[in-house]
Amino acid sequence: MNRENESLEGEPMNCLEFRELLHELDRPGTRGAAQLDTAMAHAEGCGDCGVLLVEEESLGFALQKIAQETTRMPGASRVEAELLKAFRQEVKPVSLETIPMRPGMRWGVIALGIAAAMLLVLGTVIYQRNLAKAPDAPAVNAVTNPSAKPVDSQSPQSPVSAAQNSKANPTANRVAVNASTTTKPPSAAGDAEPTEYATAFVPLPYADDPAALEGGSVVRVTLARSVLESYGLPAEGLGAGDRVTADMIVSEDGTPQAIRLVSVAD
Amino acid sequence: MAIGVETIDDAVLLRRMLAGDEDSFTLLYRRKHPAIYRFALHMSGNSGVAEDVTQEVFMTLIRDAKRFDPALGTLGGFLFGIARNHLRRRWDQDRGAVPLPGTAEELDAIMLSHVGRRNGGLSNGNGNGNGHHVAPFPDHSDELVSRENIRRVRQAIATLPENYREVVVLCEMDEMSYEDAAAVLECPIGTVRSRLHRAKSMLTEKLREAEHSPVSRKSAVGR
Numbered sequence: 001m002n003r004e005n006e007s008l009e010g011e012p013m014n015c016l017e018f019r020e021l022l023h024e025l026d027r028p029g030t031r032g033a034a035q036l037d038t039a040m041a042h043a044e045g046c047g048d049c050g051v052l053l054v055e056e057e058s059l060g061f062a063l064q065k066i067a068q069e070t071t072r073m074p075g076a077s078r079v080e081a082e083l084l085k086a087f088r089q090e091v092k093p094v095s096l097e098t099i100p101m102r103p104g105m106r107w108g109v110i111a112l113g114i115a116a117a118m119l120l121v122l123g124t125v126i127y128q129r130n131l132a133k134a135p136d137a138p139a140v141n142a143v144t145n146p147s148a149k150p151v152d153s154q155s156p157q158s159p160v161s162a163a164q165n166s167k168a169n170p171t172a173n174r175v176a177v178n179a180s181t182t183t184k185p186p187s188a189a190g191d192a193e194p195t196e197y198a199t200a201f202v203p204l205p206y207a208d209d210p211a212a213l214e215g216g217s218v219v220r221v222t223l224a225r226s227v228l229e230s231y232g233l234p235a236e237g238l239g240a241g242d243r244v245t246a247d248m249i250v251s252e253d254g255t256p257q258a259i260r261l262v263s264v265a266d
Numbered sequence: 267m268a269i270g271v272e273t274i275d276d277a278v279l280l281r282r283m284l285a286g287d288e289d290s291f292t293l294l295y296r297r298k299h300p301a302i303y304r305f306a307l308h309m310s311g312n313s314g315v316a317e318d319v320t321q322e323v324f325m326t327l328i329r330d331a332k333r334f335d336p337a338l339g340t341l342g343g344f345l346f347g348i349a350r351n352h353l354r355r356r357w358d359q360d361r362g363a364v365p366l367p368g369t370a371e372e373l374d375a376i377m378l379s380h381v382g383r384r385n386g387g388l389s390n391g392n393g394n395g396n397g398h399h400v401a402p403f404p405d406h407s408d409e410l411v412s413r414e415n416i417r418r419v420r421q422a423i424a425t426l427p428e429n430y431r432e433v434v435v436l437c438e439m440d441e442m443s444y445e446d447a448a449a450v451l452e453c454p455i456g457t458v459r460s461r462l463h464r465a466k467s468m469l470t471e472k473l474r475e476a477e478h479s480p481v482s483r484k485s486a487v488g489r
Contacts, residue, residue: 023466024459029443055470060438062419067439073303074313079321080295083328084288090328093286 013042018049022056125254131227201249201258204231216251220262231259276341284331295324298342301440302349308435309353311424319356323348339449346436346450415473422472430465437462 018039024032025039032039043053073079223231223246225238238244249258274293282290302323306316326348327334334344423434436447437458444462448455 020463023463027437027444052470055473056466058415059419059466059469059473062416063434063438065416066420066423067304070304070307070439071300073299073317073320075317076299076303079299079317079324080292082321083295083324084292086325087288087291087328091283091286091291095285
């Protein structure tokens with residue numbers, strides 16, 4: 001066999017390979033079509049495979065002829081008339097704008113919406129983390145304080161309900177910041193632990209879904225004045241370098257949802 | 267409307283059809299029905315059944331076009347799928363009762379009745395609108411092709427088991443890709459490929475036999 005008789009990989013095609021590819025030599029995008037030249041070269045040098053190729057050509061041509069001959073439906077016009085009659089009865093004209101660009105696209109839009117929402121949440125989390133890295137950003141004392149949960153249960157109201165209630169009455173929230181309640185520290189240690197005074201939880205501006213608080217954690221942070229103001233909390237009387245201790249409710253996805261100020265008395 | 271109809275995308279026509287545009291529906295019908303009819307004809311072996319099935323397919327399109335999801339395949343594939351379901355339903359209802367051609371003469375009468383009645387129309391010649399098939403072999407003129415050979419091929423197709431016959435009709439006559447055929451037949455691409463390979467081997471074998479011995483045929487069309 002000469003070099004023309006070699007396959008794409010440089011290997012000559014044998015009869016077995018030829019017979020495997022024979023039926024798709026004229027089918028674009030297949031391995032057979034890709035190796036057409038090699039296959040033809042093999043057929044030239046192999047009598048048996050040459051016969052198979054002729055038979056394949058003959059069959060392919062006959063199939064094409066049959067396809068052409070059976071394209072025309074004898075009753076096409078009658079069927080068309082009946083279908084049009086049915087079409088007029090079944091399909092009522094509507095504005096083209098009410099029809100989606102492509103039926104089935106609805107699911108694509110939904111998927112896109114979900115992806116956009118996830119990106120938004122991710123962006124918010126990243127933004128918050130970057131904020132935490134800033135010089136005057138809140139210093140997180142406990143990333144997720146497991147002992148914080150019992151504190152909530154000891155509070156006059158749970159963080160979630162407090163935040164939900166606060167959200168329902170934003171005006172009261174501002175007042176609530178100054179009204180302190182006594183609670184035990186998040187560490188909930190023994191009697192030697194200092195007493196804490198805390199305000200009610202105030203929902204943060206972007207905490208739009210109180211239900212998102214379910215399953216969240218309470219995190220103790222130390223905030224600079226500028227950060228306090230960025231959350232919309234009053235910072236009168238605080239100097240630029242002063243820091244305030246606060247508890248934040250962080251939802252499962254890490255987004256801060258509500259905040260309360262904490263004062264620790266020894 | 268007649269200018270450039272071939273270039274209007276199926277999805278555009280379908281959208282207009284859903285909005286109640288009759289012309290768009292007519293164009294879709296004229297564009298798609300030849301391939302559907304041919305598929306139904308070869309699968310049923312009966313022109314009356316094929317015509318009924320074709321009509322039912324487009325009735326389904328009128329009533330249920332919103333079921334079509336372009337993410338799952340082409341409109342052509344969707345219509346073939348409907349045709350296939352209708353054919354199966356018929357076979358289930360009239361198992362063994364579908365009047366099928368039993369002799370070469372009957373087959374010829376059905377097939378040859380279509381010869382010479384092809385019109386240019388809106389079809390691309392093979393009726394499926396794809397036109398991607400590229401024949402690498404030298405073009406044969408009609409004179410060189412034996413009518414007897416075509417007759418034998420018709421008969422051989424009719425005697426193929428249903429699974430094999432449908433891949434031959436879809437992939438060879440309708441020039442469907444393996445991917446589209448797999449979507450229609452709801453099976454893996456590899457299955458389509460292997461079935462087509464096997465079907466063509468069977469056809470070749472049957473043609474060899476027919477060439478060497480006069481036929482006494484009993485059609486096995488319709489399972």
